[in-house]
Amino acid sequence: MGLALPVAPSYQASKEEYLSTKLSYVLDLLREKTVNWSRKNSLWPMPFATACCGIELMATGASRYDIARFGAEVMRFTPRQCDLLICAGRVAIKMMPVLQRIYMQMSEPKWVISMGGGVFDTYAVVQGIDQYLPVDVYVPGCPPRPETLIEGVMAIQRLVEKEGVKSSKERGRGMGLVVQPTIQVQVEAPAVN
Amino acid sequence: MNPTANAAVDGLASAFPDIDFAPRPLMPREDKPREQLCVSVPAGRLLDVMRFLRTDERCRFEQLCDLTCIDYLNFPKARDRYGVIYSLLSISKGHRLWVKCLVNDPSPEVPSVVSIWKGANWLEREVWDMFGVRFAGHPDLRRILTWEAFEAHPLRKDYPLRGRGEREDFERITRESA
Numbered sequence: 001m002g003l004a005l006p007v008a009p010s011y012q013a014s015k016e017e018y019l020s021t022k023l024s025y026v027l028d029l030l031r032e033k034t035v036n037w038s039r040k041n042s043l044w045p046m047p048f049a050t051a052c053c054g055i056e057l058m059a060t061g062a063s064r065y066d067i068a069r070f071g072a073e074v075m076r077f078t079p080r081q082c083d084l085l086i087c088a089g090r091v092a093i094k095m096m097p098v099l100q101r102i103y104m105q106m107s108e109p110k111w112v113i114s115m116g117g118g119v120f121d122t123y124a125v126v127q128g129i130d131q132y133l134p135v136d137v138y139v140p141g142c143p144p145r146p147e148t149l150i151e152g153v154m155a156i157q158r159l160v161e162k163e164g165v166k167s168s169k170e171r172g173r174g175m176g177l178v179v180q181p182t183i184q185v186q187v188e189a190p191a192v193n
Numbered sequence: 194m195n196p197t198a199n200a201a202v203d204g205l206a207s208a209f210p211d212i213d214f215a216p217r218p219l220m221p222r223e224d225k226p227r228e229q230l231c232v233s234v235p236a237g238r239l240l241d242v243m244r245f246l247r248t249d250e251r252c253r254f255e256q257l258c259d260l261t262c263i264d265y266l267n268f269p270k271a272r273d274r275y276g277v278i279y280s281l282l283s284i285s286k287g288h289r290l291w292v293k294c295l296v297n298d299p300s301p302e303v304p305s306v307v308s309i310w311k312g313a314n315w316l317e318r319e320v321w322d323m324f325g326v327r328f329a330g331h332p333d334l335r336r337i338l339t340w341e342a343f344e345a346h347p348l349r350k351d352y353p354l355r356g357r358g359e360r361e362d363f364e365r366i367t368r369e370s371a
Binding site: 121 | 339340345347352353354355356357359360365366
């Protein structure tokens with residue numbers, strides 16, 4: 001005879017046991033929510049800035065737009081410490097293996113924002129990094145305004161809050177969310193004379 | 194106002210009587226016919242001429258400001274395909290000269306001037322990469338802007354802007370592989 005399978009207890013749970021189970025359930029729930037809540041509010045971006053989108057990314061990090069309001073101000077230049085890859089700008093083909101290596105070096109859980117790009121349709125430029133990397137959120141514009149990038153970061157935050165930390169397989173080839181560009185407010189120019 | 198390179202061009206013509214330099218201004222103007230002179234040199238004599246321009250007392254072109262190339266495909270009234278352009282500056286004399294060397298398909302080739310101006314190294318690599326003009330005697334003629342496996346020369350006029358499908362064959366990374 002082989003190993004005996006563990007037999008499920010078939011007794012009526014006492015009041016103490018029931019309470020402890022309920023308590024652990026609540027604690028689990030709390031832990032999950034808390035972890036996701038804290039994770040969403042402390043995204044560490046990896047700034048992969050290759051073009052003018054990088055300037056907008058810097059503006060987003062600066063005091064006027066202040067990405068620190070969303071807890072994502074800690075830009076680290078080593079992928080080992082980051083969980084959000086912001087690919088700001090078009091990627092030249094020679095740069096693509098570098099970007100891929102950076103993505104591979106980031107530890108799970110990780111998310112990717114593809115920001116801007118798209119008008120440079122020449123032999124030297126990759127047409128969309130989502131052909132080669134799983135992208136979660138697209139931030140359109142050339143370059144996108146800081147508000148649009150913040151909207152993209154908030155989309156990532158909603159993902160983190162809702163989905164939590166799913167394994168890579170469960171998330172597949174990226175979420176493919178597209179952030180709407182911010183509507184520019186028309187300001188009337190003051191009269192000169 | 195920079196001094197013109199008249200003395201240098203005259204010295205060049207007297208030192209190489211067999212070459213027709215055809216000195217002409219880059220931008221022809223009636224009132225200044227000898228300003229910003231450009232001379233053309235055949236590829237076979239380029240190294241001799243360049244060494245003369247670098248060392249002769251009347252020339253003294255110590256600096257190679259730029260080295261670039263033009264593809265004259267479908268250019269009106271053009272007889273040759275490629276023009277390799279050398280932009281020279283004499284710091285001691287204060288004059289400038291442009292040297293043009295015309296080469297043709299197949300296998301366009303000019304002698305390398307790295308032995309005269311070391312700064313020509315990367316510039317010649319760029320011209321080789323972008324136009325496919327070989328530089329004979331270059332110490333390290335590899336591609337400089339595009340990657341190793343790239344085969345075409347993209348600044349040639351007959352190369353399509355969107356390439357010939359080189360950018361589509363890269364490794365794809367999915368979440369499973371990461």
